[in-house]
Amino acid sequence: MTNVQKRGKRIAFVILFIVALIWILPILWGVLTSFKSEAEIQKLGFTFLPKQFTFSNYGKLINNDSAPVFHWFINSLIIATCSTILNVFVVSFAAYGYTRLHFKGRDALFTFLLSTMMFPGIVNLIPMFKVVDFLGWTDNFLAVIVPGAAGVFNVFLVRQFMLGIPKELDESALIDGANEFQIFRYIIFPLTRPVLAVVALFSFTGSWNDFLWPSVVMSSVDKLPITPGLQLLQGQYTTYPGIATAGAIFALIPTFILYLFAQKYFLQSMSLQSGIK
Template sequence: MANQVAGQLDKGPLVSGQNGSKRKGSGFSISKYISYLFLIILCVMWIVPIIFGITTSFRSQTEVVTSGFRLFPKEWIFDNYVKILDNTSTAPILRWLVNSLFIASMHTLLVVVVISITGYGYSRMKFKGRDTLFFTLLGISFFPGVVNLIPSYKIIDALGWVNTSWAMIIPGLAGMGNLFLVRQFMNGIPKELDESAHVDGAGHFRIYFSIIVPLIKPILIVCALFSFTGSWNDFLWPVIVFTDVDKMPVTAGLLLLQDIYGNYRMIGQLMGSAILAIIPTLVLFLFAQKYFVQSINLNSGIKG
């Protein structure tokens, strides 16, 4: 009898604990489902316009004008893309894509070199006014970029870089946003590594190349992705500094296409040009998602 009572007492708390855990799990599931529902709504808000833009590029001009909003076309046609690629005089889209690829790649390469060296100086080297200078520049960077348009254009014009790729490659190499990320990442690297290297006779450049650069690769890759997409998607600055059609990047070319294809004349071709312009950055993000996850932890370059 005593054993049966003891067994019943043992079962009681166990059942109660199970019910409590179920109630707790049930509450957690509701919040999880609400979160999923919110994310799904956001995805729909982002994806539907993109899908509509892609499908519009496969519609005839007659259907664009007469059918109203339809997510998918009645008849899929490829004439819009054929006409886009055949137009090499007034709208050389392939030439613009090559120009953008060259400009964004060169800009990204130089950004990685500049911010890694500059970040090393602000993080590992000691000099008077280092932090004051850094945070002063960081504060100045919060001013809107349009404030610098006229001075920047004056400088570019004085250097003879108007209508050249250098007008987009050089400005913005030492962006404070990327520099702040690199500096914070470097601050998470133990300074004992530097001290050990100094004891062995290594100088700053040896420490930078042999110790720091291998450890900050994740954040450099993230900054490179930000720089590439920023340069590729830049619109206002290339419109100002480029007037030669053959030298334009694709964003400035798209503005020109509004005069050629816009006003309900050739909406399908205009949308097809825009779709071609986003393909490189879309592919880049698909292959580089894991590096964005790594960048969330500013100490992810240090392995325990």
């Protein structure tokens, strides 16, 4: 390695280190503040480390009627898990249909689906409320679980992946007398798992982080998912940084853990998304 390259690496390290501090300090401050007592925060103003570690802020989030954060957390877990399962099934079924089945108008239909991806979703916010209201789903978890599976992007992603699986595999199974469902279940689905993992991760984090739609369609406080719920928490505890940050940090735990375990898939998925030409 040349000296120039070594120096380049060293400079890169210093810059990245400084930027990384800016990136990590807010979260660290949030975590530490969530363990400070309100009295300490009010009296001392800004400090970094808590004088005394306390779990009292987290305690105040349990059995909190006006901002039931733990309850919201459970709601979010249920909603995000159901969305993920539904998405994986609906999407892998559809992708199979658009790659392996032959029917009239298949490619025209898929091209039409693709063309709708340019359409800005915001236009649908108000009419979608009415559709969900018509189905009797307002204030029901179904309203935040089901519509997400109507998206086209995931179908496209999985279809691209399935196109790469050799047709000979299905043909030999067909000769052995397998039907379409068996080919899907025993051959294509298992081979598609890497890209389905990406779909699952994005469904889960997407559902967990969804903000505007659930706040519009869920009217009871105790049915809210945690992400829109935190907006209520903020409104109620504007002068209590300890409790509000405790709620915020608590909401970050699942996505953080998911990232730790599935880092590889998260990083791959981004290049998958842009690699499509």
